[in-house]
Structure formats: C-alpha cells, structure tokens
Amino acid sequence: MQEIENHIKILGELFERFEVKAWITAVEVLSDYTSFEVLQGDGIDVEDICRLSDDIALALGASHIEFLTEEREDGTFQIKVY
Secondary structure (H helix, E strand, C coil), X not given: CHHHHHHHHHHHHHXXXXXXXXXEEEEEECCCCEEEEEEEXXXXXXXXXXXXXXXXXXXXXXXXXXXXXXXXXXXXXXXXXX
16 A cells, blocks of 8 residues: 555655646556556646656556546546556
C-alpha cells in the first residue's frame, strides 16, 4: 500500500509541475496493472494529461501506461500503469 500512496504523490507532483489541474480520486490494484482514476480540473482536457505519458511512465518506473480516455459519468478517466 505504501507504493500506491507513493505513486499517488508522484502523480500529484507531476501534474503540479506541468501546471495540469488533475487529481487521483481512486486506485484499483489488479494482478497485471494498477488503475488510477483521474479527475481533471476546469479547462483541462484529457489530452493535456495524455501528453505527459512519457513523463508519467518514467516517474512511476512503468514499462507501459494506457489511457482510457472515455469520461465516466463522474467526469473521471483512467490511467492504467503496467
């Protein structure tokens, strides 16, 4: 669980560094990947966060990340980290 909390902190710092208003609202840990639910702030498009894919992968030490960009009813989308 400590690793997940660390990843949430890293993502928050990354969003802040690139001046992207976004927050992690939920995390689901599965056997193959970890899914981070992301809520973007006003004026932030999902594409603004997708542009950070290389930075996110590097910061989290991930071999691959995937964005599920279809927004849900609550306005969130997912980042899958492998």
